[in-house]
Amino acid sequence: MVRLIILRLLESFFRRPLLSVAPFVIGVLLGAGYILLSPPEFLSSGKIYIEKDSLLASLTSSKSDASWWVTPAQATTNELYELLATNAFVRAAIQQTKLEPYMSGGPDVVWETFTFFRDTISINPLGDKLVEIRATTDDPELSYQMVVATMDTYLKWKLNTDFQESVAAQKFFEDLIAPYQADVDQARQALIDFLSANPEPVRGDRPPGEQFQLDQLRAALARAEERLSTAQENEESARLALVKNESLIRQTYQIVDQPEIPLRAEFSITTFVKNMIIFVVIGLFLSVSLIGGGALIDRSLRFPIDVRNSLNLPLLAVVPLSWEPLTPTPIATITETDQPTLQAQVQVK
Incomplete structure (x- = not known):
């Protein structure tokens, strides 16, 4: 059965080789065109250094809020991602970027802007005390603004959180x-x-x-x-x-690497290879599907094994293939008197 499937697939491919290869070639061409015609992407990034054991913290007996099994960088990364999930934080950051005019649009425009901001910003811990904030867009100035806005909004949020608690406590005791x-x-x-x-x-x-x-x-x-x-x-x-x-x-929280406006577009070999693999796999899948579909639809008898598996009849003889040039030969006629002799010859063979 396996031999029959392989023969059927090979026969379906070689019967229409150009048509079978066409989806694969089209997929490769589409992948190359997509990569070449894609708008350039500009990456801007900034780094924040987290030092929980500062001199002021030791003098004032301020304890770190991170657990012993979580590094300061990982704790800050988790906190930033949690803040990015809130509309208040993202809205405060968007206010400092070129995306602010979109906030005056309808609910759908606002939601798309929030989603774009969240999907564009990426936060990665680098070691135990270093956090990198990155933004990649087709506008270099926008990438720069998004990183700066995220860093400034986070630091202001940290200051305001403790500031509001201290102000509330001071106001409470002033009233007393x-x-x-x-x-x-x-x-x-x-x-x-x-x-x-x-x-x-x-x-x-x-x-x-x-x-x-x-x-x-x-x-x-x-x-x-x-x-x-x-x-x-x-x-x-x-x-x-x-x-x-x-x-x-x-x-x-110290900003050790200030974001800068990128001057050149980013070219990622990993992204290039990943996109090409996607289109190649799609083209290969379509070619294989076309070959397999052709073999599945074709019900004609093309091999001796087809007779055994499809008709369930015993095979008496096979006409040999001859690659020699054909020469015209007289056509012999079989009469009724020759039929017994011919049947005997076929049985002997």
């Missing part, structure tokens, strides 16, 4: 200081009024009732002053955290 100060003033005035109304006796001690009331007033003043002092210390800590967090972010 005023009423706490009023409580202190009220407790102090109550103590002053009590001492004015009940001065220290010239001889002996105060009566127990006055001494108890005096102790209560002094304790209330101490509690009020302690609350006020705690709120003031926390407000000062929040104010210092504003400055510390900004300096800490700038020391932790």
